[in-house]
Amino acid sequence: MYRGISATYLQIARVKLLYTSGILLLGFNVTINKGCLNVGFLTIFPYGNHQVPSLDWRICGTFTQAILILRRPLLALDLGSLFGKKNPPLVGLDISSSSVKLVELSEAGKGKFKLERYAAEPLPRGAVADGNIENIEQVSDAVRRVWKKSGTRAKLAALGMPPASVITKKIILPGGMSEEELEVQVEAEASQYIPFALDEVSLDFDVIGPAQNGPEDVEVLLAATRKEKVEDRVAVAEAAGLTPTVMDIESYAARAAVDRLIVQLPKGGQNQIVALIQIGAQVTHVSMLLDGQVIYEREQPFGGGQLTQDIVRMYGLSYEEAESKKRANDLPDGYKNEVLDPFLENAALEVTRAIQFFFTSTPYTRVDQLLLAGGCAVISGLVDLVADRTKISASVVSPFQGMEIGPDVREKQLRIDAPAYLVACGLAMRRFG
Ligand SMILES: Nc1ncnc2c1ncn2[C@@H]1O[C@H](COP(=O)(O)OP(=O)(O)OP(=O)(O)O)[C@@H](O)[C@H]1O
Numbered sequence: 112m113y114r115g116i117s118a119t120y121l122q123i124a125r126v127k128l129l130y131t132s133g134i135l136l137l138g139f140n141v142t143i144n145k146g147c148l149n150v151g152f153l154t155i156f157p158y159g160n161h162q163v164p165s166l167d168w169r170i171c172g173t174f175t176q177a178i179l180i181l182r183r184p185l186l187a188l189d190l191g192s193l194f195g196k197k198n199p200p201l202v203g204l205d206i207s208s209s210s211v212k213l214v215e216l217s218e219a220g221k222g223k224f225k226l227e228r229y230a231a232e233p234l235p236r237g238a239v240a241d242g243n244i245e246n247i248e249q250v251s252d253a254v255r256r257v258w259k260k261s262g263t264r265a266k267l268a269a270l271g272m273p274p275a276s277v278i279t280k281k282i283i284l285p286g287g288m289s290e291e292e293l294e295v296q297v298e299a300e301a302s303q304y305i306p307f308a309l310d311e312v313s314l315d316f317d318v319i320g321p322a323q324n325g326p327e328d329v330e331v332l333l334a335a336t337r338k339e340k341v342e343d344r345v346a347v348a349e350a351a352g353l354t355p356t357v358m359d360i361e362s363y364a365a366r367a368a369v370d371r372l373i374v375q376l377p378k379g380g381q382n383q384i385v386a387l388i389q390i391g392a393q394v395t396h397v398s399m400l401l402d403g404q405v406i407y408e409r410e411q412p413f414g415g416g417q418l419t420q421d422i423v424r425m426y427g428l429s430y431e432e433a434e435s436k437k438r439a440n441d442l443p444d445g446y447k448n449e450v451l452d453p454f455l456e457n458a459a460l461e462v463t464r465a466i467q468f469f470f471t472s473t474p475y476t477r478v479d480q481l482l483l484a485g486g487c488a489v490i491s492g493l494v495d496l497v498a499d500r501t502k503i504s505a506s507v508v509s510p511f512q513g514m515e516i517g518p519d520v521r522e523k524q525l526r527i528d529a530p531a532y533l534v535a536c537g538l539a540m541r542r543f544g
């Protein structure tokens with residue numbers, strides 16, 4: 112079971128989905144039993160050399176009371192510090208259509224990161240499609256391989272959900288409520304926004320801060336996803352011998368990774384509208400960021416897989432051959448003019464369109480800076496073409512910029528690979544909060 116907070120009552124399952132810390136290593140389960148709630152800590156998770164003891168107790172009363180009581184010891188306990196080992200090693204695992212990517216970070220001084228290692232393993236085509244895990248065995252094999260190849264020893268993992276499978280909603284609730292009261296309130300509100308039965312849903316929330324229009328109120332971010340989608344990812348990680356402790360949303364993870372970079376822009380990036388464009392294998396993900404908030408988000412079905420298909424058609428290669436020759440730039444003379452350039456023009460057009468959509472569907476009329484990421488961002492000539500067609504200053508981002516680089520990392524290769532690792536890096540950062 113996912114190591115989040117998970118209480119089951121009359122089939123209402125709750126899973127801690129976002130925002131976690133050391134306390135997340137505790138999971139618990141609530142079952143109803145003749146008017147009493149049996150409360151069992153499922154936990155016994157290996158934690159360094161320690162085992163977390165399993166506790167059991169019984170509470171009579173209503174579910175709501177039980178939840179109120181239950182969250183308290185959870186919040187009060189920080190297991191990391193209890194065992195003198197805060198932020199135990201954790202890997203960020205990005206499971207996407209073309210590959211599984213892994214990143215492990217450590218802390219290099221206060222608020223600074225060190226890239227310990229990163230690696231990727233390709234996935235067979237169709238193993239992950241539209242963000243769904245279609246073949247658990249193939250994907251968990253790839254996770255096992257990437258873990259081994261990377262040389263990490265971390266057994267804890269942070270995973271991401273594709274944004275299209277998560278419903279997020281900001282709601283306003285009265286301020287001054289305890290977290291426990293909020294929890295009850297959020298669940299009541301959630302049913303209005305979620306088009307599935309609550310028993311099929313994993314739910315979590317986070318208080319963002321005071322509401323803009325009513326300082327008495329607070330803005331709360333609610334996130335919900337189909338339980339089966341969480342369970343598929345958990346199954347993949349567990350089958351590969353890992354313990355998933357954090358489940359985030361891919362676009363949130365990518366944003367966390369670029370937030371570090373945006374503050375390095377002139378004037379700390381304040382009041383700047385930054386377009387983050389990730390061109391992957393199947394999908395181009397567009398997020399518009401302003402002062403740490405996502406103001407617009409969209410996915411377009413465009414990616415490097417199309418270029419690979421063009422190569423397959425043009426040169427009669429297998430998909431795998433085409434993919435490897437594309438990356439190695441090992442194709443006949445006519446390739447640039449006949450195949451690559453038209454693809455790059457299409458890519459630039461997709462970006463231009465994405466910006467037009469942003470202008471027509473929001474009150475905003477400008478983009479100040481374009482950050483290009485995803486595996487395709489490194490294709491030679493793309494960033495210049497995008498800057499030329501959109502007339503916006505554009506650069507390729509590395510999520511590891513400004514980080515210390517560990518001795519196991521080959522820096523030259525990192526420069527080529529880094530832009531595809533935004534999500535994996537953002538997930539790995541969750542080791543620290
Ligand atoms: N050096 C390179 N040169 C050209 N193309 C590359 C290079 N590196 C990666 N790519 C392409 O980038 C794409 C993979 O990017 P990325 O890893 O961001 O995608 P993904 O996250 O698996 O896909 P999606 O987000 O669409 O599910 C592939 O089409 C791959 O061929």
Ligand SMILES: [Mg+2]
Pocket residue numbers: 207208391392
């Ligand atoms: Mg991706």
